Amino acid sequence: MRSEHHGVATAVPRLRDRPIREGERWIYSAGFNVDRSLSSTARIDTELGDIGRIMDSGGRVAILSHQGSHRDGTAVDLDFVAEYLSDRLDRTVAYVPENDTSAAEARARALRPGTAAVFGNTREHHGEQRNDPTLARRFAALGDFVAVGGFSKAHRAHASNVGILQHRPGYLADSVLTELELLAPWAGRADRYSVAVLGGVKPEKTVIGLDAMTGTYDVVIPGGAVLNSVLRALGHDIGSSELGESPDRCLRLATTVLGRHDRAEVHIPSEVVMARIGENGFHDARTVAISDGIPSGWAIVDFVPMPWMRERLGTLAARGGRALVAGTPCRFSDGFRTSATAVLDAFGAPAVQALLLGGDTVAELPWQGPVSTGGGSALHYLAHGTVPVLDALTPTNRELAL
Known part of the structure; x- marks a missing residue:
C-alpha cells in the first residue's frame, strides 16, 4: 500500500511506532558502506538516531553492515565503523569479526541491555549478495527483531536486509523513511x-x-x-x-x-574531451568530434x-x-x-x-x-x-x- 507521496508505504511496520522493551534483542540492518578513511560518513550518521533510540530504550543491538564486495575481494573488516559509532554515540560499541557462527550468536546473546556491537562484514560471504536463505537464517540468529535501515542498499535483495525478514519480524527505520519522504518531489x-x-x-x-x-x-x-x-x-x-x-x-x-x-x-x-589512459591517470586531453571516433588507449573524460x-x-x-x-x-x-x-x-x-x-x-x-x-x-x-x-x-x- 502506498501513500500519496509516490510509494511511501504507510502500511509497512515502522520502527518509530514500535515501543522498545528493555532487554529485547535487535538486529540493525545498516548500509554504512564507507571506506576506512571515512572520507564521507553520511551513510553512518543517518543511522545514529535509530540505533541510539534502541540502545536508550534498553535494547541489545547486533549491527549488520557491509563495505566493498565479495565478488571483487574488496570486503574488509568493519572495526573502524565500531570505533566511529562509539565516538558518535558516546558509548562503547564492540566489534565482533564473525556474523554467521555459533560464536557470533553467543556474542549477540551476551550483549547487555543498552549496548551494541558491529558484527563482521556481510559481504565476506558470497551468499549475501545472492540472498542465500541459509545465510539469512544464520544472520537471523543474532536477534529477535530486525530494524531495517541502510537506504543505500534498499534496492538490493540481499540476505541481511531482505532474506532475514523471512525469519524475524521487521520494522523500517526512520533513516529510510526520511529518504523516501525526501525523494517525493522528484518522483x-x-x-x-x-x-x-x-x-x-x-x-x-x-x-x-x-x-x-x-x-x-x-x-x-x-x-x-x-x-x-x-x-x-x-x-x-x-x-x-x-x-x-x-x-x-x-x-x-x-x-x-x-x-x-x-x-x-x-x-x-557532438564534441567530447578525450584523454590518454596512463599509469598515473589521464594525459594529453583534447576536445574532439565524437564522429571522428575515440582510439584505443584513450577514454572520454x-x-x-x-x-x-x-x-x-x-x-x-x-x-x-x-x-x-x-x-x-x-x-x-x-x-x-x-x-x-x-x-x-x-x-x-x-x-x-x-x-x-x-x-x-x-x-x-x-x-x-x-x-x-x-x-x-x-x-x-x-x-x-x-x-x-x-x-x-x-x-x-x-x-x-x-
Missing part, C-alpha cells in the same frame, strides 16, 4: 520543468535511470558510462572509455531508449554541452523547476569539469529544486543542497515507487514468507 511526472543528469559507472544509472527518467523528465543529460553506452548504441567508436559492469545489458537498454518516443530530450554531444543544452539549463535556472544528478557526468576528480560546472551552476539557481543522489556523487561534487545517500535505491524508487525492502516488509508479503 513521477510533474508540471514543473524537469532536468535529470545520469552519470557515474554503475549499470543502474542506465538500466533504471535512463529507462525511467526519459519518460518522466523534460531533459535527460547522460554522462560517464551512461553517455558511453548511448554513444556506443549510436555506432560511435568510444575507444577505451569506461562502460562499467554489464556493458552489453546497458547497450541493449540504451538502444531501446534511443529507438522510442519519450517525453525527454536526450542530450547527445568529459563532454562539451551542445548550445541547446545550455539554453535548456538557462531556462531551468530562470524559470525554476526540479533537477537531479545521479552520478558524476565527467571525470570531475581528475580535473575534467566542463559538463559538471554547467550543470551545477544552473542547478544552484534559487528557483531550482535540485537533488544529488548517491554517496560517490555527493562526495565528489561541490554541492551544498539536498542529497540522498542512496543512488541506486533512489533511482529504483523514483522509477518504480518501491524498493525490494519495502516489498519484503509489506504485510501480504510478510505473511507469505512466514
Whole structure:
C-alpha cells in the first residue's frame, strides 16, 4: 500500500511506532558502506538516531553492515565503523569479526541491555549478495527483531536486509523513511520543468535511470558510462572509455531508449574531451568530434554541452523547476569539469529544486543542497515507487514468507 507521496508505504511496520522493551534483542540492518578513511560518513550518521533510540530504550543491538564486495575481494573488516559509532554515540560499541557462527550468536546473546556491537562484514560471504536463505537464517540468529535501515542498499535483495525478514519480524527505520519522504518531489511526472543528469559507472544509472527518467523528465543529460553506452548504441567508436559492469545489458537498454518516443530530450554531444589512459591517470586531453571516433588507449573524460543544452539549463535556472544528478557526468576528480560546472551552476539557481543522489556523487561534487545517500535505491524508487525492502516488509508479503 502506498501513500500519496509516490510509494511511501504507510502500511509497512515502522520502527518509530514500535515501543522498545528493555532487554529485547535487535538486529540493525545498516548500509554504512564507507571506506576506512571515512572520507564521507553520511551513510553512518543517518543511522545514529535509530540505533541510539534502541540502545536508550534498553535494547541489545547486533549491527549488520557491509563495505566493498565479495565478488571483487574488496570486503574488509568493519572495526573502524565500531570505533566511529562509539565516538558518535558516546558509548562503547564492540566489534565482533564473525556474523554467521555459533560464536557470533553467543556474542549477540551476551550483549547487555543498552549496548551494541558491529558484527563482521556481510559481504565476506558470497551468499549475501545472492540472498542465500541459509545465510539469512544464520544472520537471523543474532536477534529477535530486525530494524531495517541502510537506504543505500534498499534496492538490493540481499540476505541481511531482505532474506532475514523471512525469519524475524521487521520494522523500517526512520533513516529510510526520511529518504523516501525526501525523494517525493522528484518522483513521477510533474508540471514543473524537469532536468535529470545520469552519470557515474554503475549499470543502474542506465538500466533504471535512463529507462525511467526519459519518460518522466523534460531533459535527460547522460554522462560517464551512461553517455558511453548511448554513444556506443549510436555506432560511435568510444575507444577505451569506461562502460562499467554489464556493458552489453546497458547497450541493449540504451538502444531501446534511443529507438522510442519519450517525453525527454536526450542530450547527445557532438564534441567530447578525450584523454590518454596512463599509469598515473589521464594525459594529453583534447576536445574532439565524437564522429571522428575515440582510439584505443584513450577514454572520454568529459563532454562539451551542445548550445541547446545550455539554453535548456538557462531556462531551468530562470524559470525554476526540479533537477537531479545521479552520478558524476565527467571525470570531475581528475580535473575534467566542463559538463559538471554547467550543470551545477544552473542547478544552484534559487528557483531550482535540485537533488544529488548517491554517496560517490555527493562526495565528489561541490554541492551544498539536498542529497540522498542512496543512488541506486533512489533511482529504483523514483522509477518504480518501491524498493525490494519495502516489498519484503509489506504485510501480504510478510505473511507469505512466514
